[in-house]
Amino acid sequence: MAHDEGRPNQCGPNVKALIDQNLRRVYQEALEEEIPERFKLLLEELRRKAEGQK
Amino acid sequence: MSDDPAHLDPRDELPEHLSAMRAFAISLTRNVAAADDLVQDTIVKAWTNIDKFEPGTNMRAWLFTILRNTFFSERRKRKREVSDPDGVHTARLYHRPAHDAHLAFSDFAAAFNQLTPEHREVLILVGALGFSYEEAASTIGVAIGTVKSRTNRARARLCELLDLKEGEDPMSGSDDAMMAVMGRSKVQVA
Numbered sequence: 001m002a003h004d005e006g007r008p009n010q011c012g013p014n015v016k017a018l019i020d021q022n023l024r025r026v027y028q029e030a031l032e033e034e035i036p037e038r039f040k041l042l043l044e045e046l047r048r049k050a051e052g053q054k
Numbered sequence: 055m056s057d058d059p060a061h062l063d064p065r066d067e068l069p070e071h072l073s074a075m076r077a078f079a080i081s082l083t084r085n086v087a088a089a090d091d092l093v094q095d096t097i098v099k100a101w102t103n104i105d106k107f108e109p110g111t112n113m114r115a116w117l118f119t120i121l122r123n124t125f126f127s128e129r130r131k132r133k134r135e136v137s138d139p140d141g142v143h144t145a146r147l148y149h150r151p152a153h154d155a156h157l158a159f160s161d162f163a164a165a166f167n168q169l170t171p172e173h174r175e176v177l178i179l180v181g182a183l184g185f186s187y188e189e190a191a192s193t194i195g196v197a198i199g200t201v202k203s204r205t206n207r208a209r210a211r212l213c214e215l216l217d218l219k220e221g222e223d224p225m226s227g228s229d230d231a232m233m234a235v236m237g238r239s240k241v242q243v244a
Contacts, residue, residue, distance in 0.1 A: 015218045019209060022162040023182040030077035036090060039072050039097060046101045047065075 064113065065104050068097065071114050078118055081178040082125050084167050092128075096121040115185075115193050122175060122194065129171065165215035173208035180205050 075096055079089035099120050100107075107116050166174065179185040179193060180201070187205075191198040212218075 015213060016209060019212055020181045022159065023166075023177050025159065026163060026166055027077050027081060027178055027182040030080035031073050033073075033076065033080070033086070035072050035076060038090070039093060040069070042094060042097055043068060043101075046098070050065075050101075 063104075064107050064109055065101060067113050068100060068117075071117050074114050075117055075121055078178065079121060079125070081174055081182075082122065082171050084174075092121060092125055095124050099124065112189075115189065118179075119193050119195065125171070162216065165212055168215055169208060169211060172204065173211060176201055176205045177208050177212070181209075 072093070075093050076089060079092040079096075080086060083089045083092060096117060100117055103120075107113065166177075169177070175194065176190060179190040180187065185193065187198050187201045190205075191201045194201065196204075
């Protein structure tokens with residue numbers, strides 16, 4: 001499955017900018033997902049444990 | 055942890071980075087359930103190793119390093135244990151609901167999904183988040199030259215998957231693949 005590394009990069013500068021724009025959207029969409037409650041609960045639990053050890 | 059109010063507990067900063075961690079995890083795994091497990095592991099590791107974090111440095115980058123190291127080490131382990139890990143993984147790929155207006159972007163997302171996680175990683179760090187090659191190299195734990203060549207190969211692979219060629223003018227593009235990249239651009243083309 002090795003990619004042909006000898007071949008030059010096929011992306012022109014305009015294409016590269018458009019790819020980056022779409023990459024930002026890929027990340028942005030994931031960023032806008034609602035954070036599940038489990039992480040807030042996990043942090044609270046870790047905090048409680050840490051305070052219990054003081 | 056110090057009780058001195060001048061020295062805030064860096065763990066208090068963790069909630070601010072939950073969205074970024076989760077977005078990076080989704081970018082790597084393309085699978086929300088796997089991403090959530092990865093974020094959970096990252097939080098626990100960050101919490102218990104907070105003394106290794108240097109206050110004043112970039113916490114997001116530090117968390118990304120923990121997250122990606124956890125992901126790739128789990129992946130290596132799974133590859134040894136499971137005969138067809140990618141098949142299992144592909145079956146539960148991350149997809150947002152498709153709307154007609156987003157059809158073209160979904161082509162881009164589908165091509166992105168086909169990349170290796172190593173390629174997705176550099177593209178998200180360098181292409182989406184604007185990390186310098188140096189920052190990305192330090193986050194990933196490889197040489198700067200490796201990040202550069204990996205990023206170039208990842209972009210070239212995307213171009214190949216979307217059938218974009220050097221010299222084509224994306225502004226006049228009318229084929230489906232080009233429209234995929236043009237996608238849901240918020241920028242109006244004059």
